[in-house]
Amino acid sequence: MGHEEKKAAVQEEMGRMNQLPAHSSYATHRLRVLNKLLQLMSIQRTASQDEELELLFAGLSL
Structure with a gap:
């Protein structure tokens, strides 16, 4: 996975997390x-x- 692909995957995951309840x-x-x-x-x-x-990427399984 290239740098831009990783960045896009992180931003996509952030979008999913922002849809969860704030608390x-x-x-x-x-x-x-x-x-x-x-x-x-x-x-x-x-x-x-x-x-x-x-290690962070491996732990997140993106």
Whole structure:
């Protein structure tokens, strides 16, 4: 999966999470993780940040 495909998948998932009830702790947590993914994707990353990014993607099963 390329960079743009990953970004699109994250944004699509954010759209789904925003449709859930605002008080949903699941949606709140998942949105926090998705925002962290976008943040890591937008910066020049260190090796440890690259690893964290890949682990986040693996954990989300996007």
